[in-house]
Amino acid sequence: MTPVLAIENLSLSIAGVPVVDGINLGVDAGEVMALVGESGCGKSITSAAVMRLLPGAVSQTAGDIRLAGESLSRLSERQMQAMRGRRLSMIFQEPQAALDPLSTIGTQIAESLRQSARAARPAVLHMLDEVGIADPARRIDQYPFELSGGMCQRVVIAAALIARPELLLADEPTTALDVTIQAQILDLLRTLARERGTAVLLITHDVGVVADIADRVAVMYAGRIAEAGPVHSIFAQPRHPYTQLLLASVPRLSDVPKSPLAVIPGRVPTPLEFGPGCRFASRCPRADAQCVAQTPPLRPLGDSDVACWHAA
Amino acid sequence: MRRISPGMMVVLGLLALFVAAALAAPLLSPFDPLRQSLLLRLKPPGSLLGGRTFILGTDDLGRDLLSRVLFGARVSLLVSVVAVALSFVVGTALGMVAGWYRGAVAVVIMRLVDTMLSIPAILLAVLTVAVLGPGFLNLVVVLGLTRWPRYARVAYGQTLQVAVLPYIRAAEMAGAGSTRILWRHILPNIAGPLMVVATSEFGLMILFEAGLSFLGLGIQPPAPSWGSIMAAGRQYVERAWWLTVFPGACLFGVVLCVNVTGDWLRDRLDPRAASR
Numbered sequence: 048m049t050p051v052l053a054i055e056n057l058s059l060s061i062a063g064v065p066v067v068d069g070i071n072l073g074v075d076a077g078e079v080m081a082l083v084g085e086s087g088c089g090k091s092i093t094s095a096a097v098m099r100l101l102p103g104a105v106s107q108t109a110g111d112i113r114l115a116g117e118s119l120s121r122l123s124e125r126q127m128q129a130m131r132g133r134r135l136s137m138i139f140q141e142p143q144a145a146l147d148p149l150s151t152i153g154t155q156i157a158e159s160l161r162q163s164a165r166a167a168r169p170a171v172l173h174m175l176d177e178v179g180i181a182d183p184a185r186r187i188d189q190y191p192f193e194l195s196g197g198m199c200q201r202v203v204i205a206a207a208l209i210a211r212p213e214l215l216l217a218d219e220p221t222t223a224l225d226v227t228i229q230a231q232i233l234d235l236l237r238t239l240a241r242e243r244g245t246a247v248l249l250i251t252h253d254v255g256v257v258a259d260i261a262d263r264v265a266v267m268y269a270g271r272i273a274e275a276g277p278v279h280s281i282f283a284q285p286r287h288p289y290t291q292l293l294l295a296s297v298p299r300l301s302d303v304p305k306s307p308l309a310v311i312p313g314r315v316p317t318p319l320e321f322g323p324g325c326r327f328a329s330r331c332p333r334a335d336a337q338c339v340a341q342t343p344p345l346r347p348l349g350d351s352d353v354a355c356w357h358a359a
Numbered sequence: 360m361r362r363i364s365p366g367m368m369v370v371l372g373l374l375a376l377f378v379a380a381a382l383a384a385p386l387l388s389p390f391d392p393l394r395q396s397l398l399l400r401l402k403p404p405g406s407l408l409g410g411r412t413f414i415l416g417t418d419d420l421g422r423d424l425l426s427r428v429l430f431g432a433r434v435s436l437l438v439s440v441v442a443v444a445l446s447f448v449v450g451t452a453l454g455m456v457a458g459w460y461r462g463a464v465a466v467v468i469m470r471l472v473d474t475m476l477s478i479p480a481i482l483l484a485v486l487t488v489a490v491l492g493p494g495f496l497n498l499v500v501v502l503g504l505t506r507w508p509r510y511a512r513v514a515y516g517q518t519l520q521v522a523v524l525p526y527i528r529a530a531e532m533a534g535a536g537s538t539r540i541l542w543r544h545i546l547p548n549i550a551g552p553l554m555v556v557a558t559s560e561f562g563l564m565i566l567f568e569a570g571l572s573f574l575g576l577g578i579q580p581p582a583p584s585w586g587s588i589m590a591a592g593r594q595y596v597e598r599a600w601w602l603t604v605f606p607g608a609c610l611f612g613v614v615l616c617v618n619v620t621g622d623w624l625r626d627r628l629d630p631r632a633a634s635r
C-alpha cells in the first residue's frame with residue numbers, strides 16, 4: 048500500500064549548513080505517527096517542508112515528499128496552494144494565536160472549503176459538532192476571543208479537517224493547553240483520524256503523548272532519524288542508545304518517589320559541529336571509533352528501523 | 360448591538376446635519392450664491408436690506424454668505440471625501456503589497472514613498488495642478504495622488520507586523536492565496552491605524568483644497584468652497600470677520616466630528632472592543 052505521506056531522503060539547510068539530513072518517514076492512512084526529538088532537532092522545519100512553506104532562511108537541498116505517491120516538489124506553487132487545506136493541512140501550538148481575531152469562527156473553519164460563508168454553513172455546523180463544541184449555532188458566529196484555549200484548538204482542528212484532507216500535520220498541538228484539556232484534544236485528534244482515515248504526523252517532545260495516542264513513532268536526533276517503529280515495540284524494547292536514554296529520562300508513576308531523574312549528559316551538537324559519524328557519539332555511552340568515523344545507516348531491526356552501529 | 364452614547368449621538372447628528380445641508384444646498388439657500396451686488400458689499404450678519412435678511416452677512420462682492428457657505432460645503436466635502444478615498448485606496452494597496460512581498464517590490468514602493476514624503480505635498484500639488492490645469496476633477500486626482508504615501512507607510516509597517524502572526528501562517532496552511540490573505544485577514548487587522556490616518560487626512564484635504572483654491576489652482580471663482588471663501592475673506596478680516604469665521608467654524612466642526620467618528624468607528628469595528 049502506498050503511504051499517504053512519504054518523506055524521502057529529505058535534507059534541509061540554513062545558510063548552507065545542513066540542519067535536516069536525509070530523513071525518511073512514512074505515514075499510512077488512519078495512522079498517528081509521532082515525531083519526537085529534542086528542541087531544535089528539525090521537527091518543525093520538516094513539517095514546514097511538507098507543506099512547502101519553509102521559512103525564508105531554510106532551503107530544501109535534497110529529497111522528495113510524496114502525498115499518496117504524488118511528488119509535491121514537482122507541483123507549481125499554484126497547484127500546491129490548491130492542495131493546502133484540502134489534501135494536507137496543518138495545526139500548531141497556541142490555538143488562539145492561530146485564529147484571526149477579526150474573523151468569525153465560522154468563516155475561518157470554512158477557509159479551506161473555498162465556498163461562500165452561506166454555502167459552507169451546514170458543513171461548518173456539522174464540523175463544530177464533530178469536534179465536540181456545544182451549541183454550534185451560537186459559536187459559529189462568535190470571534191476567537193470569546194472562546195477558551197481548548198475550544199480554540201477544537202476550532203483549529205475543525206478548520207484543518209473540514210475539507211477531509213488525507214494528511215494532518217500537528218506541531219505540538221497541545222503544548223499550550225493545560226493537562227486535562229490536552230488529553231481531551233489528543234483523544235479528539237485520534238478519534239477523528241481513525242474515523243476519517245486521516246494520516247496524522249504528530250510532532251511533540253512529550254513522550255507521554257506518544258504512548259497515549261501514537262501508532263508509530265520516529266525519534267529524531269540532530270536532524271536525523273535515530274529510530275522509528277511501532278510505539279509498543281519501541282517502548283518495550285528501545286534499541287537506539289538515544290531512545291533508551293530518552294525513555295529512561297521520563298518519570299514513571301512506578302518510580303520510587305524522589306528518586307533522581309535520569310538525564311542524558313552533554314548537549315545536542317549544533318549543525319556546525321556535525322562530524323562525519325554518528326551525531327549521538329558525543330553523548331553515547333557505547334560510542335567507539337567506528338561511531339565517530341562513519342554515519343550509521345537506518346537498518347531494520349525487529350519491528351523497527353534503527354540508525355546505530357551497535358544496536359541489536 | 361451596543362448602544363450609542365449620547366455624546367456620540369450628538370457628533371453623528373452634527374455630521375449628518377453637515378452632509379444634509381450640503382446635499383440640500385439649493386433648497387436651503389435663501390439666495391443665489393453667485394449673485395453680486397455692489398450696494399450690498401460687506402454687510403454684517405443679520406443685515407436687513409431692501410426687504411431681504413442676510414443671516415450671515417455678505418462678502419466683498421455683495422453675495423449672500425449663508426448661501427455661499429451652504430454651496431461651499433458641497434464642494435469642500437466632496438473634494439475631501441473623494442480625495443481621501445482615492446489616497447486611502449492607492450496608499451493602502453501599495454503599502455500592503457510592499458509589506459507582504461517585501462524584497463525588491465518593497466524597495467521600489469517605499470523609496471517612492473520616501474521621495475514623495477520628502478517633497479512638501481502642497482508643492483507637489485501646486486506643480487501638478489499647474490501642469491494639468493485647475494478644476495474639480497484635477498484637484499481631486501492631484502490631492503488623492505499626492506497624499507497616498509502616509510497610508511502606504513502605515514499599511515507597510517502594519518502589514519510587516521501582521522504578516523508574521525500565526526493566524527496568517529494558518530491561513531496559508533489552509534490554502535489561502537496572497538490576495539485572499541491580504542484582503543480578508545490583513546486589511547481588517549490593519550484598518551484601525553489606517554482609519555486614524557484617514558480621519559486626520561480628511562481635515563487636511565479641506566485645508567489643501569482651501570490653499571490651492573486660494574492660489575487659484577483649485578475651485579475656480581466664482582464657485583464657492585469653504586477654502587476659497589476664507590481665502591477671499593482673509594483680506595477683510597478686520598472689517599468683516601464673518602467672512603472667515605463662519606466657513607472656518609464649519610470647517611472646524613466637520614473636521615472635529617470626522618475625527619471623533621473615526622475613533623469611534625475604529626473601536627466599534629473591533630469585535631474585542633465592541634463587547635467590552
Ligand SMILES: Nc1ncnc2c1ncn2[C@@H]1O[C@H](COP(=O)(O)OP(=O)(O)OP(=O)(O)O)[C@@H](O)[C@H]1O
Nearest residue numbers: 061066085086087088089090091092093102104252
Ligand atoms: N525561521 C527560521 N529561520 C532560521 N532558522 C530557523 C527557523 N526556524 C527554525 N530554524 C532553525 O532550524 C533548526 C530546526 O528548528 P525546528 O524549529 O525545526 O526545531 P524543532 O525540532 O521543531 O524544535 P522545537 O521542539 O523547539 O520546536 C534550528 O536550528 C532552528 O534554529
Ligand code: SF4
Nearest residue numbers: 325328331338355356
Ligand atoms: S552509532 Fe555508536 S555512537 Fe551512535 S548511537 Fe550507536 S553506539 Fe552510540
Ligand SMILES: [Mg+2]
Nearest residue numbers: 090091092218
Ligand atoms: Mg518546533
